[in-house]
Amino acid sequence: MILGLETSCDETAAAVVTDSGEILANVVSSQAELHAKYGGVVPEVASRRHLELVTPVLREALDEAGVGLDRVERIAVTQGPGLIGALLVGLSAAKALAWARRLPLAPVNHLHGHVASLFLRPDPLEPPFLCLLASGGHTLLLDVQEHGGFAVLGTTLDDAAGEAFDKGARLLGLGYPGGAAIDRLAREGDPEAFAFPIARVPGLDFSFSGLKTALLYKVRELGANELERRRADLAASYQRAIVGALVERAEVAAEQIGAGRIAVVGGVAANSELRAALPGAALAPLELCTDNAAMIASAGRYVEVIPFARYLALDAYASTAA
Ligand code: KG4
């Protein structure tokens, strides 16, 4: 029995997962509304909210699973990358729990967590596969040869795909976070109404900042009234450009490494156009696309655990370079 904890950004999440990958509870408390009025996540506000929520969310997960702390055998927690203050709240809670129960601690890389969302029941995916990880913080093409790790084939040179969605949503006046809002509005629009350019950088990398600038200019050019009238067309065309870039690069990468299977994970994997564009792909279940602790507990099955008491000085890390 593994208890997972995730607090790297603006979701406070706890989950109970069995060693075979069955989810017994997966509780996510999103702070999105709290940050919406600022147009993005405010790190210190997030840390304080995690502090308030971490205990009730943990309790709820254990209650829902019908599992007492005495039955938990391992604590898995996101160590990084993410907002350092937010990470420290989850890491401290995990250390306290593990220490009190004399349990081992599994420090999890958040990105590995997203990949491990594919290893859960009822349909666990077996490596090898090519994985597109697209979230608010990352856009990565990964060669996944084993459950416990991956090699990075490509990344974004500027904005992440989710960030491009969020910035686009803001320009269109759709609020924060905006990926899901663009997704909804795009269904009513014409994806070919506007031609948004996608930078073709060499290799398997991505670039989304030019796209965002193109939308900004288009919004200015149209003016307030026209923007109102064409908002759905703009959303559809903008989304088409992002999805097109993701699909094209994922397919090229899969071919390059001879992968028989493409998988998609991360918050942007919830996008309906992206899901439809890759019909043969293994798609993370919708509830496991955005940040959650079930994926962290899942990854916690494949990392080297730190035995009791040796983790007390363990630190969080903000970026993957660490
Ligand atoms: O994985 P995630 O919860 O957090 C990070 O690790 O970053 O991803 C959040 C991102 C946000 O940028 C959000 O706008 C985007 O995922 N997102 C979507 C959709 N749902 C969430 N983007 C496009 N379409 C969606 N349906």
Ligand code: ZN
């Ligand atoms: Zn994430």
